[in-house]
Amino acid sequence: MIRNNRTLKLELWERFKHQCAYCGTKLYEPLMADVAHFFPKSKYPAFQEDTDNLLIACKACNMIKRDQFPLDDNGQPLLLNPVNEIFSKHIKQSKNGYLEGLTERGHATIEVLQLNRSSLIEQRILDIIDMQFADDRSLSEHDVYMTFKSSMLNAIKLNNAQLQIDGILQIQMTYMLYANVITSLETYLCDRFISLIQGSQASLRSFVENFKDYNQEKFSLSELFIKHEEIESKAIKSMKSVLYHDLPKVSGMYRDTFGIIFPIFSDVYKSVLIRHDLVHRAGKTKNGDFHQLNPESVKEVVKNCSDLVEQLENELKDCT
Incomplete structure (x- = not known):
């Protein structure tokens, strides 16, 4: 018997690395995903309760696929199964973001799932641009730190300036500044981690050996050298995909990779939860009440995040 739907969905969301199994769209929260059946229930x-038949999909792909399931002349599925098949053997991506089928099954998968729909092509192009930018610019540890410091300084300046505006606008400005401080911290935690990995084989190896998402990775001996050449770019891509507001996970990554003591983050984590309400609930708590924030709240979250960064930088001194 399948476990309860919520638990199952979370497990699949983690197994498929927070991405749609069909199109690769990033699913930042389980609410963005559907539990899908490769072999249609109808x-x-x-196979309805066979866990090997379950995957996570974005709502668009799940709706498009529905019960479509073409078979070849031998009665075998033409669609590629994301659970146990490698799409790159059947599909390639062109430089303009289009997917091209290399095999009959690749063509069928692209056509049935509409994998060349405009929103996906646009995202692939943005990913290509982002990767080219990343390749051309190594992250400077000093720049990462100073960017965060500058963001905190600007937040304080804007926080002081907002005292001149009326009450309703002040509340909205406070919400925006509060959320932006947490976003700046997330950016710092991501970029700082990557800056320490780039150019350090020891740190890269430590990350790969300890990152739990890699525990299930399997490949043939013939792929060994290809995988080795791709390992740093793949690792950095994995680092960027981490949800950096998940401080328990992030603290474990820093601890396991660099052998440091991650700063206590309980106060910051409270602010992370508040930021979630500001962004996703228009400032309301689960109970429907608005968060009572003011300019002093912004000063407090800036101080707590700045203290965490300073403590982390002190721990990281021996890693640079």
Whole structure:
């Protein structure tokens, strides 16, 4: 019997690395995802509760696929199964973001799932641009730190300036500044981590050996050298995909990779939860009440985040 839907969805969301198994769209929260059946329930009821038939999909792909399930002349599925098949053997991506089928099954998968829909092509192009930018610019540890410091200074300046505006606008400005401080911290935690990995084989190896998402990675011996050449770029891509507001996970990454004591983050984590309400609930708590924030709240979150960064920088001195 399948576990309760919420637990199952979370497990699949983690297993597929917070991405749609079909199109690769990033699913930042489980609410953005559907539990999907590769073999449609309507045609293969015997597989309905088979966990090997379950995957995570974005709502668009799940709606597009529905119960479409073309078969070849031998009665075998034409669609590629994300659970146990490698798409790159059947599909390639062009430099303009389009997917091209290399095999009959690749063509069928692209057509049935509409993997060349405009929103996906646009995202692929943005990813290509982002990767080219990353390749051309190594992260400077000093720049990462100073960017965060500058963001905190600007937040304080704007916080002081907002005292001149009316009450309703002040509340909105406070919400925006509060959320931006947490976003700046997330950016720092991501960029600082990557800056320490780049150019350090020891740190890269430590990350790969300890990052739990890699525990299930399997490949043939013939792929060994290819995988080795791609390991740093793949690792950096994995680092960028981490949700850096998940401080328990992030603290474990820093601890396991660099052997440091991550600063106590309980006060900052409270602010992370508040930021979630500001962004996703228009400032309301789960109970429907608005968060009571003011300019002093912004000063407090700036101080707590700045203290965490300073303590982390002190711990990281021996890693640079």
